[in-house]
Structures are given as C-alpha cells and as structure tokens.
Amino acid sequence: MLDWTLLRSFLAVIDTGSLSAAAERLGLVQPTVGRHIRELEETLGAPLFRRQPRGLEPTPAALDLVEDARRMGEAAMALERKASGAGDSLAGTVRVTASRMVATYLLPDIVAALHVEEPAVDIEIVASDETQNLLRRDADIALRMYEPRQAQLVRRRIGDIPLAVYAAPAYLARRGTPATLADLLDHDIIGLDRADELLQGFARFGMPVPREWFPIRCDDHVVGWQMVIAGAGIGFVQVPIAEAEPRVVRLPVEDIGFALPLWLAYHEDLRPNRRVRFVADRLADGLARRINSRETR
Amino acid sequence: MLDWTLLRSFLAVIDTGSLSAAAERLGLVQPTVGRHIRELEETLGAPLFRRQPRGLEPTPAALDLVEDARRMGEAAMALERKASGAGDSLAGTVRVTASRMVATYLLPDIVAALHVEEPAVDIEIVASDETQNLLRRDADIALRMYEPRQAQLVRRRIGDIPLAVYAAPAYLARRGTPATLADLLDHDIIGLDRADELLQGFARFGMPVPREWFPIRCDDHVVGWQMVIAGAGIGFVQVPIAEAEPRVVRLPVEDIGFALPLWLAYHEDLRPNRRVRFVADRLADGLARRINSRETR
DNA sequence: ATTTATCCATGCAGAAATGAATATCGTGTC
DNA sequence: GACACGATATTCATTTCTGCATGGATAAAT
Numbered sequence: 001m002l003d004w005t006l007l008r009s010f011l012a013v014i015d016t017g018s019l020s021a022a023a024e025r026l027g028l029v030q031p032t033v034g035r036h037i038r039e040l041e042e043t044l045g046a047p048l049f050r051r052q053p054r055g056l057e058p059t060p061a062a063l064d065l066v067e068d069a070r071r072m073g074e075a076a077m078a079l080e081r082k083a084s085g086a087g088d089s090l091a092g093t094v095r096v097t098a099s100r101m102v103a104t105y106l107l108p109d110i111v112a113a114l115h116v117e118e119p120a121v122d123i124e125i126v127a128s129d130e131t132q133n134l135l136r137r138d139a140d141i142a143l144r145m146y147e148p149r150q151a152q153l154v155r156r157r158i159g160d161i162p163l164a165v166y167a168a169p170a171y172l173a174r175r176g177t178p179a180t181l182a183d184l185l186d187h188d189i190i191g192l193d194r195a196d197e198l199l200q201g202f203a204r205f206g207m208p209v210p211r212e213w214f215p216i217r218c219d220d221h222v223v224g225w226q227m228v229i230a231g232a233g234i235g236f237v238q239v240p241i242a243e244a245e246p247r248v249v250r251l252p253v254e255d256i257g258f259a260l261p262l263w264l265a266y267h268e269d270l271r272p273n274r275r276v277r278f279v280a281d282r283l284a285d286g287l288a289r290r291i292n293s294r295e296t297r
Numbered sequence: 298m299l300d301w302t303l304l305r306s307f308l309a310v311i312d313t314g315s316l317s318a319a320a321e322r323l324g325l326v327q328p329t330v331g332r333h334i335r336e337l338e339e340t341l342g343a344p345l346f347r348r349q350p351r352g353l354e355p356t357p358a359a360l361d362l363v364e365d366a367r368r369m370g371e372a373a374m375a376l377e378r379k380a381s382g383a384g385d386s387l388a389g390t391v392r393v394t395a396s397r398m399v400a401t402y403l404l405p406d407i408v409a410a411l412h413v414e415e416p417a418v419d420i421e422i423v424a425s426d427e428t429q430n431l432l433r434r435d436a437d438i439a440l441r442m443y444e445p446r447q448a449q450l451v452r453r454r455i456g457d458i459p460l461a462v463y464a465a466p467a468y469l470a471r472r473g474t475p476a477t478l479a480d481l482l483d484h485d486i487i488g489l490d491r492a493d494e495l496l497q498g499f500a501r502f503g504m505p506v507p508r509e510w511f512p513i514r515c516d517d518h519v520v521g522w523q524m525v526i527a528g529a530g531i532g533f534v535q536v537p538i539a540e541a542e543p544r545v546v547r548l549p550v551e552d553i554g555f556a557l558p559l560w561l562a563y564h565e566d567l568r569p570n571r572r573v574r575f576v577a578d579r580l581a582d583g584l585a586r587r588i589n590s591r592e593t594r
Numbered sequence: 595a596t597t598t599a600t601c602c603a604t605g606c607a608g609a610a611a612t613g614a615a616t617a618t619c620g621t622g623t624c
Numbered sequence: 625g626a627c628a629c630g631a632t633a634t635t636c637a638t639t640t641c642t643g644c645a646t647g648g649a650t651a652a653a654t
Contacts, residue, residue, distance in 0.1 A: 001324060002377050004301035004369075020601060026298060029643050034602065046383035053601065053650040061383040068376035072301075072369045079365035080299050083341045083358075092342055316632065326613050331632070350620045350631060597654075603647085610641070617634070624627085 002043065004072070009036035010048070011069040014062065018055035077135075081269035084140075084276075091120035094279045097139035101221045102262075102287075103127035105241040110286035114279065121275060129221070134267050140276050141266045141283065148265040158284050159291040160259035165251040166242045170231035172249070178234070181205055181253050188233035190224045191217045198236055201258050240290045262287060299340065301369070306333035307345070308366040311359070315352035374434055375566060381437075382570025388417035391576045394436035398518045399559075399584075400424035402538040407583035411576065418572060426518075431564050437573050438563045438580065445562040455581050456588045457556035462548040463539045467528035469546070475531075478502055478550050485530035487521045488514045498555050537587045559584060 012022035013033065023030045037056070041048050048065075049056035058066070084092070098107060103125050111123050132138035134153060142148070148155045165184070167177075178184050185207065191198070191214040202209050216233055218224040228235035229247050238260065242248055264284050270276040309319035310330065320330045334353070338345050345362075346353035355363070381389070395404060400422050408420050429435035431450060439445070445452045462481070464474075475481050482504060488511040499506050513530055515521040525532035526544050535557065539545055561581050567573045 002373060002380075004305045004373060007373065007376065008301045018601065030602075031604080031644085032642055035641085044380045044383050045386075045389065046380070051602065055601070061380075064379050064383070065376050068372045068379065071372035072376070075365045075368035075372065076299060076301060076304065079304065079362050079369070082361050082365065083343070315630090317630085327632075328614090328634080329612060332611080348632065352631070595654100597652100599652085600650090602649085605646085606644090608641105608643085610639105612637105612639070612641105614637090615635085617632105619632080620630095622627105622629085624625105 003039075006036045006040040006043070007069055007072060008076075009033045010040055010062075010065070011073050013037060013049070013056055014058060014066055014069065021055075078269065081267055084270065084273060090118055090275045090278060092275050093122040093124055094141065094276055095124040095126060095139040096141045096143065096279065096283065097126035097128060097132040098143040099129050099145060099221070100127050101225070101238060101241060102143055104222050105225075105244070106287060106290060107283075110283060113286070114282045117282075118278065121279065123279070134265060140270060141264065141280055143283065143287070144263045144265060145260045147261065147263055152268050153265045154268050154271055155263055155265045156280070156284060158262040158264055158287050160261050161291055162239045162259040163236045163256060164239050164242065165234060165253050165256070166228060166237050166245075166248040167234040167251060168229055168231035168248050171233065174231070178251060178253060181256070182207065184234065184253070185209070185213075188215045190214065190227050190233040190235045198258070201256060205256075262291070300336075303333045303337040303340070304366055304369060305373075306330045307337055307359075307362070308370050310334060310346065310353055311355060311363055311366065318352075374432075378434065378564055378566035382567065382572060385571070386417065387415055387572045387575060389572050390419040390421055391438065391573055392421040392423060392436040393438045393440070393576065393580070394423035394425060394429040395440035396426050396442060396518070397424050398522070398535060398538060399440055401519050402522075402541070403584060403587060404580075407580060410583070411579045414579075415575065418576065420576065431562060434564075437567060438561065438577055440580065440584070441560045441562060442557045444558065444560055449565050450562045451565050451568055452560055452562040453577070453581060455559040455561055455584050457558050458588055459536045459556040460533045460553060461536050461539065462531060462550050462553070463525060463534045463542075463545040464531045464548060465526055465528035465545050468530065471528070475548060475550060478553065479504065481531065481550070482506070482510075485512045487511065487524055487530040487532045498553060502553075559588070 009022060009026065009028075009032075012026050013019060016022045016025055019033045019037070020030045023033045026033065037049060044061075046061045047059055048062040049058055096107070104127065107125060111125070114121065115123065126132055126139050131144070132142055134140075134142055134148075135150065143158075145161075147157070165178075171188075175187060178187055181202075199209060199213075216224070216227060218227070225235060225237060225241070227233060228237065229245060234251070236256070236258070237248075242250065264280060264287075266276055266280060306319060306323065306325075306329075309323050310316060313319045313322055316330045316334070317327045320327045323330065334346060341358075343358045344356055345359040346355055393404070401424065404422060408422070411418065412420065423429055423436050428441070429439060431437075431439055431445075432447065440455075442458075444454070462475075468485075472484060475484055478499075496506060496510075513521070513524060515524070522532060522534060522538070524530060525534065526542060531548070533553070533555070534545075539547065561577060561584075563573055563577060
C-alpha cells in the first residue's frame, strides 16, 4: 500500500512547480521532498518529473495521477475543516486575516477584550492586503473590503467604513488648511486605501488627476498613515481609525462620500465550530460598534 | 497541515474496527497504529474513539470525518491503480484470483507459458472461492463463475465450462457402471461445484434428492475431486479438468446439460495497463482453448 | 562574458518513528 | 469462580527519516 505522505508531497510539487516551494508549503525542507518524489518514482517504476533548472516539470505519467491526488488533497482539507470544530471546549486557535490597516488599528482592542473573556481561545492574525484563501485554510476568518463571492463561504456584512480627509497640525501650519476638495490639488496627498478608487472619486468630482499626482506613494497603508501623522502630507483615511488618533485633525472639506464595505467571511464547514463562531461574533460586534460610533462625529 | 499517514490509519481503524486489524491491513503493527490515532486525537483536540474490549468504537466526532477520509482512500486507490501501469515495460506483478478448481487445474499450464513468454511479469494467484474485491484491489484480475455486476469493471465472457459425470475405474469395478442418470440414485455421489445447483438440476430431471443424498460432502472442491480420482465416489466435474486426468473415465450417462459460465474481469482503471491486459489476454485465450477443445470430445 | 539568483543533489548528525516483547484489562466460557 | 482469549497500553533497542550545510548546474540579467 502506498505511503500517503509521498502523495501529499507529490501534490505539493505539482501545485508549486518546484521542490523548494513545495517544501515550504508543507513545512518541510527541500531534500526531504526530493527524497519523497524519488521514492514515489521508484515505487511506481516510472519517472514523474523532469528535473530542470527552473523546477520540476511533470511527465505525462504524473499528469495522469494529478486528478486523484487533488481529490485526496481536497478531501483532506475538508476533513481538517470539519475536525477543527469537533472539540466541545473553546480551547484552540483561530486564524484571522485582515488588511494591514484594520489589523493594526482596529483589531488589537477587540482581540484584547476577547482574550480577557475567553483566555482559552488563541488568536492568530494574518495581516495582509492580499486575499487569503479560506478554502485552502490560509485563515479561518477573513475580514475583507469587498463582498466574498465563493459559494462555500458564510458571509456577513458588518457595515461601511467611511473615508475622510486628515492631516497633522504641523503640516497645516506649514502649508495652510484646505477648505474645499478643490484646494487639495495644491497639497501633498499620500496615497492610502484604494488609491485607484480615490482617483476615480476625484474624477467624479470633476477633478481628474493622474496617478503621479500623489507626491508620496506607498504600497503599505500603515506606513502611509504614519506619514500623515508625521505631517508629511494629507491622507484619505478610514474615519474609525483616524478619529482615534489625536495627532491628526479632520479637514473641513466636503464629505467625499466614499466608504469601504466591510465583510466578514468563513467557510461553511466551520459554521458548527463554536470557537470560530465566538470569534466571528466578537469581531463583528466590535467592528460594528467602532464604525457606527465614529462615522457621525 | 495534517499528516496524511495519520488519516490513513484513521480510515483503516474505522473500516476494521480495531487497532490490530487495521495494523495488519496497513502492514504495520498495532502499537504504531495506536500511536497514530492518539496523535490524531491530540492534534484535533477531540477524542475519536472509545477504547473498548472488542475494539475501538468511533465517536460522533469521528463519524463526521469518515466521509472525507473515505474519499481520500478511494482517491488513493484510484491513483494506485492508474500508477501501476505507468511504466512502459511489462515488468511487475499481476494478482489473479480464481476458484480453487480453476486455479489448481487450469491456470498452471497457462501461467507457465505466460511466464516463458514474458519472464518480467510476475503472477500472484489468489486461489479462493470467495469473491475478492477488485475495487479494493484485493486482486487485479478475477476469474469468476458468474457475471460481475459492478459498473466499474471491464468484463469478458470467456465461455461455458460444461460439467459431466466421472468416476475412477476402481470405483466402477466395485459398484458397477451406471448407464443413465437414474442409475446414479444408487451410487455414491461426491458433492462438487455448486452442489445446490446440482440438486436443482436433478430435480429438473425428475429426480428430487435431499442434500443428504451426497454421502460425501466437502466444501473444498479440490479435495472432492481427489476423492473421485481415488475411487471414493462419482463426481460432477468440469469437463476440461476431468478430461486431462487419465485416472478417471467419463460415464456414458445422458448429458446433464449443465455448464458454468466463466467470466474474466478487471477494473476499468487498469484498462490502459499493458501488463494487466497482457495477462488478461493470455488467460482468456488459454482458458477458451481448453474449454472448447475438450467439451466436444 | 561575468555575475547573480534559483533550484536540485549529496553527506552527515540528530531526532523521530517503528517494531518486538511484555504487561494489563475486560469478556465469555466451562 | 477460574481460565483462556483477544484486545489495547507500555517499554526499549533499532531502524528510518528528517533537517542542515554544502556543492554543482542552469538560466536570466548586467
């Protein structure tokens, strides 16, 4: 009977295209995965990959086996999802993914309160602006700024996070305080939070500007926000985050009417999992309270 | 990420009901499987089995996982079937199951010739009158006396093996030679080859007899046939087998018109497997030749 | 043409899993 | 009630596997 560990490595190599990447995904090390593949080839009596400088290219014989290997992998992941909800106690870990901004400025208070209430629940935060794959269990719960579309996900709309214009007093003392949106054209704007959509928003207001209009651009929103705080420029920032920061002030320009929808999602297999539901409920409650209490201010 | 080896052991324990039986099926040893289960329970944080004197009884939590584990197992077996013919050489093993009679008296010549033709092909004979599971790969090729019904099997009807009445000269010298079927009622008949159907056959000829009519009954056809050869009684024997045995003679009674259909079957996943096809072809040819050359004699 | 960045293969020491032997427990039987 | 049987737990020596460090090879980039 075939060793299933070899098949798991086989699938990982097929998916990633190289021994090194497969090893990282499996939490192993490249020589181990290489030995797995070699052992599998010896057992089956047929070469499965052609070793190439860029990685391993599957042979036709290997491609014949991919479908079944993938079925195994999907079944294993489904089993893992179901198993994680098997325990009665809340003890265990829940992985939560959120954007860097949300993870940095909104989650800490909520997670702290949650951990006081249920110390047995461990929280792992995956702070990333890239979409994590809930189907592949990159995380248990995802907080996203758009509606999740996959059918197997349970999704809940928490609310809309409004954006407004903020700057540090030091900046305003140096450059003056803009009173209207049009005034912003003469100021240094730091690209934050969906810069592309902000550009479209400006266009809607009759002020088409090119991407280069932002004098400071940064792919990390947290860094950009720190620059606003430091007085490097003006930023369009999520109101619940900015209002908690005393070192900036909201500018008296018109409301830009732009908001980010906030969604919470998890895999439907995790629905009966009390631990995941507990965390999801606390996250949704805490985020909704912060969104609603600030946006009218 | 979960260790797939643990899941394989989990499935085996679910299927067999005990650590010991699971270990035997996996080619492992009971303490190893026990450790696998314990490690899986620790990883998942939930008990999966209740240890009982008769074995391990799955908990509800375990039953939730069975379906996915079985999907993994089925995918693994399908992969194994497809992989078994991956190499382009014929080298390798083919497991053939057949009834004890066929395996003992018809297969040896065929297998010998086959092995001369292709020494790289190893043959494993599973001589059993119990149905082996081709889906679970108990054997690669099955020779059966009835039509296989499972949809996933490739089946080929080889022909009908006729039955006739034989006895040893020593027996006939002692008890006389019956000339008609009716005369058999005064003789010692050894139950061979589907005794139940033979009884029904006698009833069709207007001679209903009870099961106890057979003075010597034996669940092993080979043993019964050896008794016929030794002169212990008269037997209804497969013609191709009996005609090759010089120590018995065919009795001049009417043709009983009874024949056993002979089928060859293998899993459709094995269809592209050159080795299995080779063995299947040689078996079908050899058996058909023996059936047809003898039945008219 | 040289450099650089990946990626795979190999040798070796340490860690982990395995198997054999044995102890223990509960059940069914005489 | 004593005993035998079949099952799971435990212990320990050994094998096996894993991970680290290093070498070698190829393709893209400067």
